[in-house]
Amino acid sequence: MVRLFRVSKIYPPNYAALADIHLQIEKGEFVFLNGPSGAGKTTLLRLLFREEEATEGQIIVNGRNITRLNGGAVARLRQELGLVFQEFKLLPTLTALENVALAAEVVGTPRREGRKKAFHLLRELGLKDKHDCKPPALSGGEQQRVAIARALVNDPILVLADEPTGNLDAEMAEETMRLFLRIHEQGTTVVIATHDTGLLQRFSHRVVYLQRGRLVGDSKPADGERSA
Template sequence: MIQLFHVTKTYPSNSPALVDISLQIDRGQFVFLTGPSGAGKTTLLKLLFREEEPTEGQILFDNQNVTRLNTRGVARLRRRIGLVFQEFKLLPRLTVLENVALAAQVVGMSRKESHIKAYRLLRELGLKGKYDSKPLMLSGGEQQRVAIARALINDPMLVLADEPTGNLDPVMAEETMRVFLKMRETGTTLIVASHNLELIKRYGSRIISLRQGGLVDDLERVTGAKAS
């Protein structure tokens, strides 16, 4: 579903953040992206939803060349991707429920249907009783889970999450991973950048390690064999 061919990304006046990365991710895979701070994890995620463009190389998403999309193409691409990034803040004036439901309404779901779906997701993420709260009344971990619900409400075919469990205690981190795993049963592909080795060991079926912009390891758990 996703293919990278010799992708290099250099930010202006910086050494390369990613160097000659080639890899393929299949539909339904659950991929952990790990590596030390500055390794290029966030950069790789940003290339996939065209927040950044590669300096060299090509990226295919569902056989479409992401690097060649026009504005409408980029919008269409992003509608198929759920994003869990700390910088995509919740809207402070809306309630938790409205924050999640709105993401579905903007792509055409009815108000009623979006609310039903938002309730269900929020409940699964342990936020029952917080539906009518404003985001700023929630803890960091609770806000994080609202952001996860918002990313999942449109049943995206790909979910990109940057340290989604960073603000969560171990119990909630587990709970969140279980919600991710459930999505996987419906064929959703997940790419999670994380430092959390505990969770990576427990849930990652494929673990891609980056170091200084290079791909240093690519481990597939299912077969126990190293992927190319």
């Protein structure tokens, strides 16, 4: 599903955020990206949806070499992905339901169906009573869950999430993780960047560990050991 060959990312003028990364993630895997602040977790995710271009190396996502893509191809790539990033803000003038449903409509889902999917996802995320609230009237954690619903509404083949439980209390973080696990069980590949070592311990999945831009650990649950 995802393959990185010798990937480096240098931010101008000269900051090596990622160096010589080799990584392979198979279809249907669930992977945590872990490592200290500044290790390059967000940068790695941003390379995968072409928010940033690799300085060196090759990246394959869902069979496509994304190292060189024109604007149209980048848009098609992103339609296959579910992106949960803090900077992708909700639209403040639309309700929670409309925010989620709109994401379905823009890829051609009939309006009724989009709203229905949005309704179910919001309910699963514990936001049953908040469908009609606009983002300014939602707490940070509620907004985050709406953003997660929006990322999932088009049944992405690959979900990339950056600190998706960062604003959530322990109980809601757990619920949210369960939702990611559910979509993983349905065959979706999931990659989650997180500092939260507690999460890694509670959910035994593969952990890819970055440190100062290098991949220094990669442990699968079957290995019975952890680098992080």
